[in-house]
Amino acid sequence: MINSMRFKLLLAFSIILTAGFITTWLILSRYETHKLTEEIVNRLHIEAIESADDIVRNLEELKKELLFLSTLDVMDDIIAHDVDIRIESYLKKRAADLGYGIEFVLFNANGKEILTTSRKNIAPDSNSLFSAVADGKSIFKGFYIISTQVHASFDKNLNIGRLVMLIPLQYFKRSLHETGDKFAWLLPPENSDKTTKEIFSAPNEKLDDMIYASIPMASPLYGWKLIYAVKKDDALQTVYFAKKIIFATFIIMAVLMAILTLMVEKQLLAPVRDLSKFVKRIIETNNYKLKPPIPSNDEVGDLAKSFAFLMERTDEALTKIEEQNLRHMKTLEALMTFLEEMAAAKSVDEAIETATNRIRLMTGSKEVSVTESANREDGSLSIRILYEKREVPVYKYINVREINDTLAMTDRVYESIGRIVSAQIERLYLLKSKTSFFSGLSHELKTPLGSILTLAQLLIGSGKCGEKEMESLARIEHSAQYLLHIINDILMLAKADAGEIKPHIQKCDIRSLIGECIEIIEPLAKAKNLSLETLFLDQCKNIPTDPKLLRMVIINFLANSVKFTKKGYIKVAVSENEGNLRIEIKDSGIGISKENLDKLFDEFFREYREDSSEHGTGIGLALSKKIVEILGGRLKIFSEGEGKGASATITLPL
Amino acid sequence: MKAIFLLILSISLLTAEIRLAVVTNPYNSIDRIDRTTLKKLYTGKQFQLKGHKVLLINLPYDHPVRIEFENALGTNRMSLKRCWHIAHYKGHRSPKVLKSQQAAARMIKTIPYAIGYMEPSLAEREGLKIILRLDR
Numbered sequence: 033m034i035n036s037m038r039f040k041l042l043l044a045f046s047i048i049l050t051a052g053f054i055t056t057w058l059i060l061s062r063y064e065t066h067k068l069t070e071e072i073v074n075r076l077h078i079e080a081i082e083s084a085d086d087i088v089r090n091l092e093e094l095k096k097e098l099l100f101l102s103t104l105d106v107m108d109d110i111i112a113h114d115v116d117i118r119i120e121s122y123l124k125k126r127a128a129d130l131g132y133g134i135e136f137v138l139f140n141a142n143g144k145e146i147l148t149t150s151r152k153n154i155a156p157d158s159n160s161l162f163s164a165v166a167d168g169k170s171i172f173k174g175f176y177i178i179s180t181q182v183h184a185s186f187d188k189n190l191n192i193g194r195l196v197m198l199i200p201l202q203y204f205k206r207s208l209h210e211t212g213d214k215f216a217w218l219l220p221p222e223n224s225d226k227t228t229k230e231i232f233s234a235p236n237e238k239l240d241d242m243i244y245a246s247i248p249m250a251s252p253l254y255g256w257k258l259i260y261a262v263k264k265d266d267a268l269q270t271v272y273f274a275k276k277i278i279f280a281t282f283i284i285m286a287v288l289m290a291i292l293t294l295m296v297e298k299q300l301l302a303p304v305r306d307l308s309k310f311v312k313r314i315i316e317t318n319n320y321k322l323k324p325p326i327p328s329n330d331e332v333g334d335l336a337k338s339f340a341f342l343m344e345r346t347d348e349a350l351t352k353i354e355e356q357n358l359r360h361m362k363t364l365e366a367l368m369t370f371l372e373e374m375a376a377a378k379s380v381d382e383a384i385e386t387a388t389n390r391i392r393l394m395t396g397s398k399e400v401s402v403t404e405s406a407n408r409e410d411g412s413l414s415i416r417i418l419y420e421k422r423e424v425p426v427y428k429y430i431n432v433r434e435i436n437d438t439l440a441m442t443d444r445v446y447e448s449i450g451r452i453v454s455a456q457i458e459r460l461y462l463l464k465s466k467t468s469f470f471s472g473l474s475h476e477l478k479t480p481l482g483s484i485l486t487l488a489q490l491l492i493g494s495g496k497c498g499e500k501e502m503e504s505l506a507r508i509e510h511s512a513q514y515l516l517h518i519i520n521d522i523l524m525l526a527k528a529d530a531g532e533i534k535p536h537i538q539k540c541d542i543r544s545l546i547g548e549c550i551e552i553i554e555p556l557a558k559a560k561n562l563s564l565e566t567l568f569l570d571q572c573k574n575i576p577t578d579p580k581l582l583r584m585v586i587i588n589f590l591a592n593s594v595k596f597t598k599k600g601y602i603k604v605a606v607s608e609n610e611g612n613l614r615i616e617i618k619d620s621g622i623g624i625s626k627e628n629l630d631k632l633f634d635e636f637f638r639e640y641r642e643d644s645s646e647h648g649t650g651i652g653l654a655l656s657k658k659i660v661e662i663l664g665g666r667l668k669i670f671s672e673g674e675g676k677g678a679s680a681t682i683t684l685p686l
Numbered sequence: 687m688k689a690i691f692l693l694i695l696s697i698s699l700l701t702a703e704i705r706l707a708v709v710t711n712p713y714n715s716i717d718r719i720d721r722t723t724l725k726k727l728y729t730g731k732q733f734q735l736k737g738h739k740v741l742l743i744n745l746p747y748d749h750p751v752r753i754e755f756e757n758a759l760g761t762n763r764m765s766l767k768r769c770w771h772i773a774h775y776k777g778h779r780s781p782k783v784l785k786s787q788q789a790a791a792r793m794i795k796t797i798p799y800a801i802g803y804m805e806p807s808l809a810e811r812e813g814l815k816i817i818l819r820l821d822r
Binding site for chain 1: 784796
């Protein structure tokens with residue numbers, strides 16, 4: 033899953049999108065918010081300065097107005113107390129013109145109230161107002177007070193009274209420009225009276241939740257502060273809105289990205305996946321003839337085409353290899369047949385004829401000849417055969433023309449064929465000479481031996497000899513018998529080697545055959561006081577074999593067992609196993625050392641044993657093995673070591 | 687008694703000639719003023735008395751006492767007006783006009799070198815110094 037292309041694509045897109053989102057978010061949150069806050073503070077600051085200027089300017093204007101009024105000639109009426117109509121009405125009109133609840137109070141030089149434009153606010157406390165004015169206070173009961181001395185118009189040195197202007201503190205608020213989400217308020221000094229503080233109470237919002245600019249007021253409002261503020265939520269609304277938009281965009285982009293990824297993946301990777309499945313199918317079925325799907329004309333399509341081309345090539349190569357293998361196999365088979373047939377050849381002529389025929393078949397040539405010299409013609413091939421005949425090297429050539437090479441016949445193969453033929457011919461010559469030597473020798477020995485035996489038996493039968501002579505004659509007869517036995521064995525072995533022993537296979541009752549063998553051996557066993565047991569483990573009766581040869585082998589083994597067993601037993605067990613007849617002859621004799629087990633079947637091998645007084649030719653086992661092989665069976669001899677007995681197992685096909 | 691007093695008062699009012707008293711603050715050094723000087727002051731030809739700038743007090747234009755006073759000075763009202771026009775352009779203030787004789791009296795009482803005119807009885811009541819009496 034993690035290694036899938038879809039996951040990787042999704043991951044890559046997600047990283048890009050998230051990085052973009054985080055960057056924008058951070059810029060908005062940190063930089064833009066900070067910048068915007070700074071801008072807002074600057075703007076608020078400017079507005080505060082403007083408002084403060086406005087307040088001061090307005091106050092100046094009012095002061096000027098007050099000064100102007102104080103210099104009016106009618107002010108002289110203070111002296112005469114003649115203010116009922118003229119100055120009072122004048123001041124009232126001015127107060128009404130100024131508006132905002134601005135009022136005037138006029139005192140004479142003694143601090144006695146001459147007139148007031150409105151009684152409702154300050155009455156009846158004009159005395160405390162005058163003393164406040166005299167003390168230089170600027171705030172009085174919710175009013176900002178400015179005052180000026182009034183001098184007589186005819187004598188500027190003559191102080192005739194004091195004109196006081198009462199400006200409601202709310203008046204300052206007209207200079208503060210509050211809009212829907214913008215707050216502006218004046219902060220009086222800490223030591224201000226309660227009324228003032230009530231008038232200029234700050235908004236309910238916490239200052240921490242606001243962006244604000246605060247400036248100290250200039251004269252005549254020293255100690256006052258002017259604050260302009262906006263709620264953070266309102267001020268940073270655009271940023272918050274942008275954030276919301278970005279977040280919404282992020283979500284939409286994420287969804288779109290997921291859809292896009294899936295689409296891209298489907299468009300791009302589905303063909304790749306199909307291709308991958310296709311490859312798996314090829315691996316499973318080993319069928320290189322399948323055609324891969326070609327989805328489109330893009331890069332993936334090119335890949336599929338290349339793959340198809342590769343497949344074609346692979347298929348061709350595989351077919352070629354298969355054909356070659358087949359040819360090699362056929363060649364090998366032909367060579368095996370050639371070998372088998374060559375091995376079966378009994379004579380040199382037969383060997384050469386077999387070779388010629390085989391080569392004809394293998395090369396597909398119609399013209400194969402054997403000559404004394406090599407054929408040098410073009411398009412022809414000569415296989416050299418070299419062997420020694422009576423220690424003289426003989427060269428022969430098998431010439432092949434018009435080769436129709438269906439098999440993978442290389443020079444090496446031809447060389448091997450040559451060598452095989454040469455070796456077989458040489459072997460046949462050797463065998464022939466050995467067999468003829470042995471059979472010649474046997475015949476040559478048998479004739480005088482027959483005479484000796486006959487003469488000895490004749491002399492014994494004549495009864496003309498004394499006891500001593502009789503004993504000698506008996507020894508001669510015994511020795512001659514033994515010698516004849518050996519010669520017969522050698523003759524048999526030579527025959528077997530030369531392949532002259534032909535088995536006469538017939539149905540034979542194995543029980544009676546073994547019984548016959550036991551009968552022959554029993555007297556010998558009894559003489560050595562050995563127990564002889566026969567055990568038929570299965571219902572085995574008629575088997576196809578040569579009874580004569582098999583009997584020979586069994587008797588040989590039984591005789592050997594009797595010979596090499598001093599005490600104990602000899603057991604014969606017959607059983608059937610996997611379509612084979614198994615005859616096991618087991619004894620408790622002197623056994624065979626492990627290192628000699630392999631050499632047992634060598635001709636004339638005899639184990640030298642101190643504990644054995646028996647002697648023999650060492651031909652028996654070799655002959656037995658050959659006979660069993662002629663019968664199509666196997667012979668196996670086993671012993672656990674010296675003194676531990678031995679067993680011989682003959683396995684014959686049923 | 688009361689009836690007799692009222693009778694005498696009404697007779698005196700009906701029969702007596704209106705007289706005007708030129709008054710000043712009791713605490714200044716002006717004790718007398720002649721008609722000519724008075725006229726000079728009220729026509730904007732003189733502004734000081736005994737080294738002091740004086741504040742002339744007048745009554746509203748239609749006040750009978752003012753009419754009486756101007757007649758007593760023997761000046762034409764129009765020419766008087768002209769005189770003060772000229773004086774105004776020379777940087778002088780015209781006499782201060784007060785609404786009533788009482789106001790004038792109070793002003794004169796307050797301002798040391800104020801000179802005004804009013805009925806003598808009022809002047810006496812207010813304790814002002816009469817520096818000239820004007821008869822019809």
